[in-house]
Amino acid sequence: MSPDPRRALPSVDRLMRELAERHPEWAEWLRREASRQAIADARAALETGAPAGEVRARADRIGMTLARPSPLRVVNATGVVLHTNLGRSALSTAASDAARTVGSAYSDLELDLETGSRGSRLLGIDTLLRVVSGAPAGMVVNNNAAALLLALSALAGGKEVVVSRGELVEIGGSFRVPDIMEQAGVRLVEVGTTNRTHARDYEAAIGPETGVLLKVHRSNFAQSGFVAEVGLAELVEIGHAHGIPVIDDLGSGTFVDLREQGLPEDSYVPTRLASGADLVCFSGDKLLGGPQAGILLGGAERIDALKRHPLARALRMGKLALAALDVTLRQLVEGDADALPTVRQLREPQADVEARARSLAERVAKALPPGSKSEVIETRAPVGGGSLPGFELPSHAVAISGSSSSLAMAEALRDAPVPVVARIEGNRVLLDAKTLLTGDEEAIEAAVRLLGLV
Ligand SMILES: *Cc1c(COP(=O)(O)O)cnc(C)c1O
Numbered sequence: 001m002s003p004d005p006r007r008a009l010p011s012v013d014r015l016m017r018e019l020a021e022r023h024p025e026w027a028e029w030l031r032r033e034a035s036r037q038a039i040a041d042a043r044a045a046l047e048t049g050a051p052a053g054e055v056r057a058r059a060d061r062i063g064m065t066l067a068r069p070s071p072l073r074v075v076n077a078t079g080v081v082l083h084t085n086l087g088r089s090a091l092s093t094a095a096s097d098a099a100r101t102v103g104s105a106y107s108d109l110e111l112d113l114e115t116g117s118r119g120s121r122l123l124g125i126d127t128l129l130r131v132v133s134g135a136p137a138g139m140v141v142n143n144n145a146a147a148l149l150l151a152l153s154a155l156a157g158g159k160e161v162v163v164s165r166g167e168l169v170e171i172g173g174s175f176r177v178p179d180i181m182e183q184a185g186v187r188l189v190e191v192g193t194t195n196r197t198h199a200r201d202y203e204a205a206i207g208p209e210t211g212v213l214l215k216v217h218r219s220n221f222a223q224s225g226f227v228a229e230v231g232l233a234e235l236v237e238i239g240h241a242h243g244i245p246v247i248d249d250l251g252s253g254t255f256v257d258l259r260e261q262g263l264p265e266d267s268y269v270p271t272r273l274a275s276g277a278d279l280v281c282f283s284g285d286k287l288l289g290g291p292q293a294g295i296l297l298g299g300a301e302r303i304d305a306l307k308r309h310p311l312a313r314a315l316r317m318g319k320l321a322l323a324a325l326d327v328t329l330r331q332l333v334e335g336d337a338d339a340l341p342t343v344r345q346l347r348e349p350q351a352d353v354e355a356r357a358r359s360l361a362e363r364v365a366k367a368l369p370p371g372s373k374s375e376v377i378e379t380r381a382p383v384g385g386g387s388l389p390g391f392e393l394p395s396h397a398v399a400i401s402g403s404s405s406s407l408a409m410a411e412a413l414r415d416a417p418v419p420v421v422a423r424i425e426g427n428r429v430l431l432d433a434k435t436l437l438t439g440d441e442e443a444i445e446a447a448v449r450l451l452g453l454v
Contacts, residue, residue: 006046012036015059026063034063075420075440075447077413079395079432081345082252082385084172086421088285088292090437092331092339095290095324102323109319125322128329129297132255135273137303139296139312140284140325145175146315147281147294148249152184152212154309155245155279155302159211161186164197166229167216171251171386177216186211196228202238212247213239215277217266219251219386236276245278245302252387253282253295256337261346263388269297278302284321286387289340290328291321345434346383350394357396357433363445364398364431369452372402381423381432395434401427404454412454416447 010018015035019026026034038059042052076086091099102109112119122139129138141147152161161181168190170176181188187209191201202213215232230238232248239246253269265271267287272280279302284293294315296306306312317325328340337343357376364374377399380392402409409429413420420443423430431444 005052006043009039009042009052009055012039015039015056018056019059019063022060023063023067026067030063030066033066034059037062073418074414075418075443076435076437077397077420077422077431077440077444079379079381079393079397079423079430079434080384081342081381081393081435082286082383082387083421083435084385088283088385089289090341091291091324092289092328092341094331094339095327098323098327099291099320103320107319107323109322121316121319121322125326125329128326128333129295132329132333133269133273133297135280135297137298137300139303139307140317140322141294141296141312141315142317143292144249144251144281144283144294145180147296148180148247149184150294150306150309150311150315151247151279151281151296152181152186152214153311154306155247156186156211157184159186160189160207160209161212161214162189162191162202162205162210163214163216164192164201164229165190165194166192166197166223166227167214167218169216169218169220171219177249195223195226197230198228199230199234199238202230202235206238206242206244210242210244212245214247214249216249217251218389220389222390232272232275232277239278240276246276248272248275248277248280250280250282252286252288252385253280254287254289254343255332256343256347258287258346261393263346263383263391267388273297284325284328286385287342287346288328289337289342291324293317293321293325341437346393348434350396353433354396356436357398360431360433360436360441360444361398363441364400364448367445367448368400369402369449372400372451374398374400377430379423379430379432381434393434395432397423397430397432399425399428399430400448400451401429402451404451408454409451412450413447416443416450418443418446420444420447 012035016031019031038055042055046052082088109121125140126138168177178188189205191205213235215235236246250272252267254267255269257268259265279298281296284290331339361376379395379397381395383391406424406427406429410422410424413422
């Protein structure tokens with residue numbers, strides 16, 4: 001009988017001692033975790049009959065990942081303004097400063113400074129939401145999934161919610177409209193078909209048990225061909241004729257009119273409110289350009305009912321995000337929308353993006369290893385982030401081609417001290433200038449130098 005290969009694996013103590021020699025800067029918890037995980041992975045591989053792999057190299061890699069703060073700052077060179085995997089919107093400098101200030105000190109979060117007694121943490125935000133949107137009342141929760149959960153629970157708990165089959169969407173894998181409904185304790189009534197839903201479908205579904213008519217924005221796909229849907233204004237007419245409230249899950253909403261940029265009016269919050277929906281909800285970190293948040297706008301009585309609901313406490317926003325949202329909304333109200341990176345990127349003239357690409361190209365050319373070349377090209381990138389499906393913005397990028405494959409180059413760029421996430425197109429790696437922020441050019445230059453090692 002051959003000896004059990006698992007017995008040949010080093011012990012945790014031995015691996016930890018070796019890691020201490022190679023990486024004296026690593027804390028003990030980190031060496032222990034990296035050693036344990038590497039050995040567990042090797043054992044798991046052996047149990048399925050696979051080779052154990054290099055357990056020491058694996059421990060190094062795991063340790064390297066654990067040694068970096070998480071989430072880690074990266075450069076978004078994909079051109080996708082709202083990249084779900086890259087944290088969606090970057091904050092304005094003022095908004096992130098506000099989060100830092102409030103985070104590292106005490107604040108009047110729940111204190112009325114005038115009377116010295118307990119106050120509401122949300123009065124300021126509620127006022128700003130009213131001012132920026134024109135809605136009678138507003139409130140915020142942790143994210144838009146929470147906003148929808150709260151709205152459905154409060155307005156339709158125990159009752160039926162009518163939704164078109166064309167809008168039973170899944171967003172990012174863990175958010176599915178039917179699952180949220182179940183958690184909210186409402187009964188889903190599907191109407192219409194995948195591609196076509198008519199007013200008569202809603203009419204036929206309405207009965208004594210109906211609590212809400214729900215419209216859900218198709219944030220990450222577009223339908224074309226033989227399609228029909230009932231618009232928000234028409235849905236509101238149907239609902240109100242029966243005394244039933246209508247909720248609009250807009251997903252991604254903005255207070256900046258982006259029609260000039262060719263973006264659809266769908267996402268403009270004041271237009272949605274003008275349709276007469278009883279509640280409109282959307283994310284703070286999509287087109288709005290702020291921190292993670294779920295924003296709810298509507299009539300004062302409805303919003304009050306949401307605030308009093310027991311779930312409101314469980315779904316409330318943290319003070320760091322709250323401080324950032326407050327400043328973000330002030331900047332929007334005061335006409336300083338271009339301070340928000342998301343808004344600026346969506347509105348920036350093409351000539352400015354091209355100029356940034358050309359300046360980046362000079363740096364890249366200096367840092368590139370021999371045998372590689374770079375050029376400025378015109379590109380198009382989707383807006384992304386579950387916002388405007390099928391919609392692309394023109395941009396400029398620095399295209400790199402070299403002696404190694406585009407996959408290997410993209411991997412090396414992601415491996416840099418400040419990882420650079422680029423787009424791969426055929427045998428080229430594209431560094432899109434649209435989504436670059438202050439300081440990113442230096443980080444890219446440092447990452448490009450590493451291409452000489454692949
Ligand atoms: C993005 C999105 C959500 C989820 O919002 P989060 O802020 O990520 O929780 C819900 N509904 C729609 C239509 C969306 O686009």
